[in-house]
Amino acid sequence: MNVAYPGPWGQISEADALLMDVARRIQLSKxxxxxxxxxxxxxxxxxxxxxxxxxxxxxxxxxxxxxxxxxxxxxxxxxxxxxxxxxxxxxxxxxxxxxxxxxxxxxxxxxxxxxxxxxxxxxxxxxxxxxxxxxxxxxxxxxxxxxxxxxxxxxxxxxxxxxxxxxxxxxxxxxxxxxxNERVEVDLDFYKSFMGRRLLVDGALEKAETQPMPDHVPAEEKSPRIVALQLIKRNRDIASRDTARRNMRKPPSVVLAAIAMEAGPVASNLIDEVINVANAIRAKLREKTGPRRTILVRNPAYPPDVFTDRWPENEQAQDLFDIDLRRLVVELDRLRNEGLGMSEKRDILKRLFGETAASYAIDSNLDARRHEMEAGHLKAGSRGKIGASLAVSAVAGTRTTPVRAATREGGGFLKE
Missing domain, CATH: 3.30.460.90 (Beta Polymerase; domain 2)
Structure with a gap:
């Protein structure tokens, strides 16, 4: 069964909702x-x-x-x-x-x-x-x-x-x-969807009005590209736990960020954006223009600064990361499958992002359904599916203006 969450904050597929919950779990707390x-x-x-x-x-x-x-x-x-x-x-x-x-x-x-x-x-x-x-x-x-x-x-x-x-x-x-921070922008539709998810899971409107401390931006106020990078980094960290990789360098975060800057238009749906950035990185990995048949990534603000001087150590390390990203894309496509049960989705999230984040996402999904059922907003849709209407119309009138990244946290919204 696939649950969609339509409402004044935008519609969220269950796959997107699960990724949003994983992203919330891996954020640093204030x-x-x-x-x-x-x-x-x-x-x-x-x-x-x-x-x-x-x-x-x-x-x-x-x-x-x-x-x-x-x-x-x-x-x-x-x-x-x-x-x-x-x-x-x-x-x-x-x-x-x-x-x-x-x-x-x-x-x-x-x-x-x-x-x-x-x-x-x-x-x-x-x-x-x-x-x-x-x-x-x-x-x-x-x-x-x-x-x-x-x-x-x-x-x-x-x-x-x-x-x-x-x-x-x-x-x-x-x-x-x-x-x-100047080039990566926030997205209003993403903000609406992510904020709606947050309110539905937390079950408390007042949380939306809490002003973040300077330099700390909640996940829902970040660009979807920022959140996609966070999820790709989390997947990279999980893959690096394999005992065969203990002595191998991880792909540096700055390399991923530099490539992501050139990944084209930002997608409002998180799952699409993660796949978009992962595919952009994979395309770059296939270039192999460096002296070791590896990629060459420079600091776009200062080309003498080479980001890939120590990773990848060799072509094999680069190919291994390409395989990891391909697996990520394939698994995220599977996550969209309406025929998958919740236990199967938990397994996918666990493989991609670890047990702690996966369990949090599944539990949040169940809490969201429970909140909607208690509020009487869940209803049967076509083909026996269940739809949910977010009970957040009280805050739907809040206007938000997307701005370029104004802090060290890569994004933010100004309330008017």
Whole structure:
């Protein structure tokens, strides 16, 4: 049986509703977002503290990657854990020895034995990672600005202790985030559908009127492209749990985001948009124009910044991700099948997005039906199907205006 949810907020197929519920489950909560903000700011201040080897050298400190584009997801959904990537711009010569700069940053964070972060810190090849007791992490990547280059372009410091590999890499994460957020727009129809789903599942109108904190945007206020990327990333993370892939790099989120920017018009239906973005990535994967017969993806805001310098390691890794995306598309097409039972749909969602997210989506679907039945809005349709009319007409008059991404969360709506 397939349930459709028509009403003043737009019509939602059951497959779309299930994906929306998965997307809601993998979002960072507002509380976790605020904790991440507090953590990275405290770390940056700690690096610049009196007595630090980098005292007075911190120019800027800001989130990059998924946190800055609004595509961040809970890396461990059941525990609502997250990872934050942070750029820490330092007033040092851009040709400074990478091993020295990374060691300075490690010492600046690790501090003395009785200091706040001592023992929580790991030096990696391009960043220094602070890991908190709840399992969440903050990766701080030191960058030195390059004179005469576009705004905030700089050298990243790469040093691999095991092999001694050392070099400078030109990057501009700030430029990429700016371009991404300017080009990826929200969609009014998607907002209406997603908000209707949220109200139906939560069963509370007042939740729709809660104003998000600055820099935290609920899933329903994001572009469908942002949410599609989140779901593709979640699927990537589930696939990477396979024991045969333990030592393999995951396709970087920034690569997926860069390709998604060129995926054509945004679809209002979430399932169509996920398939659209997945197919766009697959088409790019088949190019194989790089020196290793792999793809070459550059920062559109700063072409010297190559996003695919470490992944894919080889053609086989690229082909493996192509297979994963093909499986995702095939399974999502199956999810549309009206003949599938709820247990079969649970299995599909579990394979694609993990047990926690799948169970949440199924339970939310059952709750939505229960709310509608209690309100008397479920009715038999043609061929014995059931239709549902959302009981949200009280808020149907709220006007919303889609705007370009105005925050680091990749979207937002202004109420008029």
């Amino acid at each position: 509380t976790k977002h605020e904790i991440a903000e507090t953590n990275f700011r405290a770390l940056c201040q700690h690096v610049d503290r009196e007595g630090s080897p980098l005292q007075g050298k911190v120019v800027e400190c800001y989130p990059s990657g998924s946190f800055a584009t609004g595509t961040a997801i809970a890396s461990r959904v059941a525990k609502d854990q997250h990872d934050v990537d942070v750029v820490i711009e330092l007033n040092v010569p851009p040709d400074s020895p990478p091993n020295v700069m990374l060691e300075f940053l490690f010492e600046a964070i690790n501090g003395d034995p009785d200091s706040r972060y001592h023992g929580m810190v790991t030096q990696k090849s391009r960043c220094v990672t602070a890991k908190y007791t709840d399992g969440t992490t903050v990766d701080l990547m030191p960058v030195a600005r390059l004179p005469g280059q576009p705004e905030r372009a700089g050298n990243l410091f790469h040093h691999k202790k095991e092999s001694g590999e050392t070099y400078h890499k030109p990057v501009n994460p700030w430029g990429f985030v700016k371009e991404f």
